[in-house]
Amino acid sequence: MKDSVEPYVTADGRTIGDRMMEMRNITLRFGGVVAIKDISFDIREGEIRAIIGPNGAGKSSMLNVISGFYHPQEGEVWFRGEKRPAMKPYQVAQQGVARTFQNIALFNGMSVLDNVMTGRLRQMKTGLWSQMIWKGPAEREEVENREAVEKIIDFLEIQAIRKTPVGRLPYGLKKRVELARALAAEPDLLLLDEPMAGMNVEEKEDMSRFILDVNDEFGTTIALIEHDMGVVMDLSDRVVVMDYGRKIGDGTPDEVRNNPDVIDAYLGVDHD
Amino acid sequence: MLYREAGDFKTSYVDDSQTFPIAFDRYRYWAVLAVAFLVIPFVIDDYWANAVFVPFLIYAIAAIGLNILVGYCGQVSLGTGGFMAVGAYACYKLMTAFPDVSIVIHVVLAGGITAAVGALFGLPSLRIKGFYLAVATLAAQFFLVWLFNKVSWFYNYSASGQISAPERSVLGIAVTGAQVAPWAQYMICLVFCTISAIIARNLTRGSTGRKWMAIRDMDIAAEIIGVNPLRAKLSAFAVSSFFVGISGALFFAVYLGAVEVGEAFGIQKSFLVLFMIIIGGLGSIFGSFAGAAFMVLLPVALKVVGVDWLGFPTDTVAHFQLVIVGALIMIFLIAEPHGLAQLWRLAKEKLRLWPFPY
Ligand SMILES: Nc1ncnc2c1ncn2[C@@H]1O[C@H](COP(=O)(O)OP(=O)(O)OP(=O)(O)O)[C@@H](O)[C@H]1O
Ligand SMILES: [Mg+2]
Numbered sequence: 001m002k003d004s005v006e007p008y009v010t011a012d013g014r015t016i017g018d019r020m021m022e023m024r025n026i027t028l029r030f031g032g033v034v035a036i037k038d039i040s041f042d043i044r045e046g047e048i049r050a051i052i053g054p055n056g057a058g059k060s061s062m063l064n065v066i067s068g069f070y071h072p073q074e075g076e077v078w079f080r081g082e083k084r085p086a087m088k089p090y091q092v093a094q095q096g097v098a099r100t101f102q103n104i105a106l107f108n109g110m111s112v113l114d115n116v117m118t119g120r121l122r123q124m125k126t127g128l129w130s131q132m133i134w135k136g137p138a139e140r141e142e143v144e145n146r147e148a149v150e151k152i153i154d155f156l157e158i159q160a161i162r163k164t165p166v167g168r169l170p171y172g173l174k175k176r177v178e179l180a181r182a183l184a185a186e187p188d189l190l191l192l193d194e195p196m197a198g199m200n201v202e203e204k205e206d207m208s209r210f211i212l213d214v215n216d217e218f219g220t221t222i223a224l225i226e227h228d229m230g231v232v233m234d235l236s237d238r239v240v241v242m243d244y245g246r247k248i249g250d251g252t253p254d255e256v257r258n259n260p261d262v263i264d265a266y267l268g269v270d271h272d
Numbered sequence: 273m274l275y276r277e278a279g280d281f282k283t284s285y286v287d288d289s290q291t292f293p294i295a296f297d298r299y300r301y302w303a304v305l306a307v308a309f310l311v312i313p314f315v316i317d318d319y320w321a322n323a324v325f326v327p328f329l330i331y332a333i334a335a336i337g338l339n340i341l342v343g344y345c346g347q348v349s350l351g352t353g354g355f356m357a358v359g360a361y362a363c364y365k366l367m368t369a370f371p372d373v374s375i376v377i378h379v380v381l382a383g384g385i386t387a388a389v390g391a392l393f394g395l396p397s398l399r400i401k402g403f404y405l406a407v408a409t410l411a412a413q414f415f416l417v418w419l420f421n422k423v424s425w426f427y428n429y430s431a432s433g434q435i436s437a438p439e440r441s442v443l444g445i446a447v448t449g450a451q452v453a454p455w456a457q458y459m460i461c462l463v464f465c466t467i468s469a470i471i472a473r474n475l476t477r478g479s480t481g482r483k484w485m486a487i488r489d490m491d492i493a494a495e496i497i498g499v500n501p502l503r504a505k506l507s508a509f510a511v512s513s514f515f516v517g518i519s520g521a522l523f524f525a526v527y528l529g530a531v532e533v534g535e536a537f538g539i540q541k542s543f544l545v546l547f548m549i550i551i552g553g554l555g556s557i558f559g560s561f562a563g564a565a566f567m568v569l570l571p572v573a574l575k576v577v578g579v580d581w582l583g584f585p586t587d588t589v590a591h592f593q594l595v596i597v598g599a600l601i602m603i604f605l606i607a608e609p610h611g612l613a614q615l616w617r618l619a620k621e622k623l624r625l626w627p628f629p630y
Contacts, residue, residue, distance in 0.1 A: 067496055069492075069496060088495070088500075089495045089496045090495050090496070090497075090498050090499055090500045090501070093496060093497055093498030094498055098497065099496065099497075101493065105490050105492070105493035105496075106489075106490075106493075107485060107486050107488075107489035107490055107493070107494070108489050108490075109485060109488065109489045109555065110482070110485050110486075110489065114482055114485070117479070117482060118482045118483075118485075118486050118494075118497065118499075119497060120479075121479060121482075121483065121497070121498040121499060122498055124478075124479040126478075126479070128475070128480060128507060128511075131474060131475050131478050131479070131480045132471045132474055132475060133474065134474035134477070134478070138474070138478055139286065141478075141479075142285075142477075142478055142479075143285045143286055146285040147285065150285075181497065182497075185497070185498070
């Protein structure tokens with residue numbers, strides 16, 4: 001299913017065309033708090049789309065809407081040219097949307113390998129009966145998926161820790177394992193909520209490289225939230241800027257950087 | 273020098289994900305099975321069967337079942353006694369309604385019926401967690417015991433209100449009723465226990481087990497990465513209850529022979545099996561065996577040492593047993609939630625590196 005729109009050319013010369021996901025006039029309220037106020041934007045196939053904004057702007061809430069974890073009071077989510085009905089998060093995941101979380105959400109009682117294998121639920125379809133018998137389809141499926149997971153483990157350079165319980169890992173590695181778990185799903189759309197928060201410069205460089213490689217090698221569409229402006233400008237093709245639940249800017253990094261509303265929001269200029 | 277991974281290279285992912293990755297563990301596993309199947313049946317007597325082996329095997333099945341629910345899927349249950357009762361009464365009704373069908377099929381069907389009942393009582397887990405779920409399963413426990421007491425159809429209107437197992441045989445050898453030989457009781461329980469353990473191991477090593485553990489560790493994240501919480505939780509309740517139902521059926525038909533529901537399947541039973549998995553190790557099949565062995569052997573050992581050797585009165589020793597179990601539960605819950613199984617793993621870890629721990 002294609003949703004064709006006017007293509008654009010990125011800074012590094014790629015042409016980005018069809019729409020993958022489109023948010024139309026999304027409004028999300030928590031009681032009296034309006035977390036997202038009438039926001040529309042789209043995510044195109046193959047691009048890296050950043051969502052930025054000050055604390056509490058509603059960025060994570062927006063990812064949660066895309067994940068199907070929050071259901072907006074108003075507005076529509078369109079996926080590949082079709083209006084998406086109200087869906088449970090696991091159904092959204094089955095459609096090929098994977099994500100990482102702002103506060104690491106790994107399965108602490110499981111090893112790195114099991115965490116990453118859990119990311120492949122979409123590919124693992126054998127039923128309870130085959131699993132009970134194990135020999136045959138279940139074992140074959142386990143081995144095939146293990147091979148795919150080992151490739152991702154190699155790609156993210158976490159071979160040495162694959163049998164370690166994730167609870168014992170330092171913060172930076174946990175972030176990387178979480179990325180591995182999301183990549184294991186071979187998603188069409190990858191959502192990253194502050195993948196570099198709390199990392200040192202070196203770790204940030206590694207993570208940036210992984211994100212660019214994922215986009216480049218697997219063609220994965222990526223939407224990411226990030227506070228580090230340098231990183232955002234380097235990585236992303238287009239940027240949405242949010243402030244107090246509203247959208248105040250949308251465009252290429254250069255356009256956004258020169259947008260007076262964005263400058264005001266970031267310098268904390270009073271609007272009244 | 274036997275206990276080494278070195279020189280025992282894994283060349284495929286099948287080898288790497290096998291149950292016992294170290295060759296020595298594999299040999300020990302086969303050795304245990306060989307003794308269990310080829311030695312014990314020939315030497316077992318009435319005392320060892322009834323005091324130790326038969327209850328151990330039956331409780332091990334129940335512990336495996338409860339461990340799937342609590343240890344793997346993180347859903348607390350205090351309804352084990354009630355679900356064992358479902359297995360027992362289902363088995364009784366099937367045995368009396370279809371006397372020509374094999375008892376083996378009746379036990380398996382009793383497990384299936386308990387699975388359905390368990391999934392039904394698992395429905396609240398979709399809404400409530402932790403303490404509240406524990407209370408809901410406690411309500412199931414009391415309701416089920418009340419039901420089997422109240423509705424006389426379940427015990428075929430017998431005057432005593434008890435159910436008693438008619439004589440049934442497998443391959444011409446009696447396994448229930450008054451004439452049953454200890455080795456036959458032992459063998460049928462051993463077969464069910466072995467198969468249960470293998471099935472449980474298979475389910476927990478693959479994607480089903482990972483779904484359960486994902487729900488246990490962080491249910492919201494699990495759902496966002498694609499676990500259907502309804503299916504995962506209800507399948508855990510169903511599979512867990514299947515094993516618990518089988519253990520209840522065997523407990524009634526093979527072990528006790530005659531049962532009064534409140535006495536055999538009361539709330540104490542729920543706690544007993546829960547203590548087994550806490551002491552043995554949550555989230556471990558081996559731990560289910562270790563915990564069942566511990567809780568079955570403890571009273572036997574205390575009686576031998578306390579009453580027979582030291583001459584203490586029986587009730588003093590019984591109280592002493594409560595104190596020991598209580599203290600152990602607290603120690604394990606606070607210090608080592610993975611129980612005996614984890615202590616065993618740590619010991620092996622040390623052994624693997626010995627004598628050069630670095
Ligand atoms: N589950 C919730 N219940 C109530 N209010 C919420 C909930 N989730 C978010 N909010 C509110 O919505 C607003 C936006 O929150 P959100 O987490 O989306 O911000 P953010 O842009 O991700 O901020 P940060 O950079 O700090 O992560 C905040 O005012 C927050 O308090
Ligand atoms: Mg956020």
